[in-house]
Amino acid sequence: MPKDPDSPEPHTNPASNERAPISPADVKRALEAGEFVPYFQPLVKLRTGQVAGFEILARWQHPTLGLIMPNDFIPLAERDGWIGALTTEILLRALACAHMIPAPLTLALNVSALQLRDPDLPQQILAVLTAGRFSAERLVIEITESALVGNVDHARAIARRFKAMGCRLALDDFGTGYSSLRHLQSMPFDKIKVDRTFVASMTRRRDSRKIAATVVGLGQSLDLITVAEGIETTEQAEMLLWLGCDLGQGYLYGLPSPPEELPNIIAAPPIRIGTGENTSWKTAVSSYLDTQPAQRLAHLQAVYDGAPVGLAFIDRNLRYVNLNRRLADMNSISVENHIGRPVAEVIPALFPLFEPLLLRALEGEVITGLEMKIPASGIKPEQTRLLSYHPAIDEAGEVVGVSLACVDITDRKRVQEELRQSEEHYRNMVEFNPQVLWIMNPRGENIDMSSRWERITGLTKEYALGHGWLEIVHPSDTQPILDALASQPHNAAPVLVDFRLRHNDGHWHWMRLRGVPHFNRDGKIVHWYGSIGDINDLKLTEEALRADARAHSTGPGNLPS
Ligand code: C2E
Ligand code: CA
Ligand code: CA
Secondary structure, eight states: OOOOTTSOOOOEETTTTEEOOOOHHHHHHHHHHTOEEEEEEEEEETTTOOEEEEEEEEEEEETTTEEEOHHHHHHHHHHTTOHHHHHHHHHHHHHHTGGGSOTTOEEEEEEOTGGGGOTTHHHHHHHHHHHTTOOGGGEEEEEEGGGGSSOHHHHHHHHHHHHHHTOEEEEEEETSSSSHHHHHHHSOOSEEEEOHHHHHHHTTOHHHHHHHHHHHHHHHHTTOEEEEOOOOSHHHHHHHHHHTOOEEESTTTOOOBOGGGHHHHHHSOOOOOSOSTTOHHHHHHHHHTTSOHHHHHHHHHHHHHHOSSEEEEEETTSBEEEEOHHHHHHHTSOSTTTBTSBHHHHSTTTHHHHHHHHHHHHTTOOEEEEEEEEOOBTTBOOEEEEEEEEEEEOTTSOEEEEEEEEEEOHHHHHHHHHHHHHHHHHHHHHHTOSSEEEEEOTTOOEEEEOTHHHHHHSOOHHHHTBTGGGGGBOHHHHHHHHHHHHOOOSSOOOEEEEEEEEOTTSSEEEEEEEEEEEEOTTSOEEEEEEEEEEOHHHHHHHHHHHHHHHHHHTSGGGSOO
């Protein structure tokens, strides 16, 4: 339909796109006929999805035009002076349905900018509340931010009257008007409602997200309840919950609905968010978000300062945002001289070592357990540090900085090195010993042999395990060995057994086993420690001497004459 430029700005029903000029007579008739009705949109607790109350939104049920939306008649009501009558009418009708809204659920009523100049407004509302037997404590008066421009003194006086009645005050459309902070300070608000334009774009636009986060943070620090409007997706709801927002309102939780829908909305199962896949971290964080930001900061600082490791948070520009004293001490620079300054400036000599790691973490890589030698400088000796770099990811999945943890393991490393050296000495002592060193249990089962065993027998150490070693002991010598090891000497006297062992040359060699018992607390032998040494030459010499002696004793010179 072509627009007639001379006609007064027509009312448009967006649903049908029909034009219909509204006359004062129309309005009078509509008010009398009860065509203005309240719709109810639920406000829910983001954490639990439970309904906390409803916002009353006006609708005009026009007999021929159908349902007319408030943006199409509220400006007219303000301009033509029937906004007061409309407000009381809508509240009266809403309270007629209040029996369907159990306490402590609240009702929120929108009040126009213009009405904040009317000193009788609180009294009129009180009269309706009394008539409807509805407690003023359960009524929230929503004042749009733009309403506060110009007439703050009037508005403040009226707001105080509402507060005195027991009503609560919400600052609507927060973030869209002017001098918001001044209003927040001068007016006794209980709630702020984050405007839906920020919510709509917060999952896509970083700046909207920052504004939403700031508004929520501001509300929390002023001890106000924060409400987010226009939530349409679970992603938005999750992000708002994660930011610490208390209440949510929007199509996700329920459309503005006629009164007959109230019981259904209240009885419907709550929409809980943050319980799906990949959101466990958000749920975990959400309980933490119960606390106020100031408390959270104190909490975080306590964690930082109490941690037995050096900690720092470094932003995308590679500047120290926060760090604890332990890390400051490692750098030999005060905490204050770190904060806000670039890493490159604070520790220029070490920066080339750390920069690649920081950049990798900013790309999203998690680096843990990295050992790094920090070269000696001045009087400071070389140090070894164990480093971890974790990307810090914000609610939209972007890396906003790096959390770094650092432990000085110089002492631990030194002890490890000493231990390694001493182990090496022991190992060499054992391996280079000309004797076979061994450990056995009282049953004569071998637990370990030194590698000398392999060289003299040509068999592996594994072969010798258990009773394996006895297989190359002369059969007549095995029992004396087993008997000796099974004995229970009262003192720790070593046992000595001479026996024959087949060497890799295929011959029997005389060996001497020497073992010392090791007792447990009950005085029982648990292990034997000992050695096996080659005494073949000794034995052969002995035998030769003995044979010689025999020969002499039976020789002709000694024969009886
Ligand atoms: P408002 O106070 O900001 O109310 C919220 C508006 O956002 C409502 O529009 C609601 O339908 C809409 N909304 C709710 N959830 C969503 C969502 O998820 N996505 C989107 N895109 N919109 C959502 P509605 O009902 O058209 O009301 C428009 C405005 O008219 C209200 O904005 C309020 O400022 C004013 N208004 C409504 N009823 C009254 C009234 O009784 N008195 C006065 N003075 N103003 C009223
Ligand atoms: Ca509102
Ligand atoms: Ca709003």
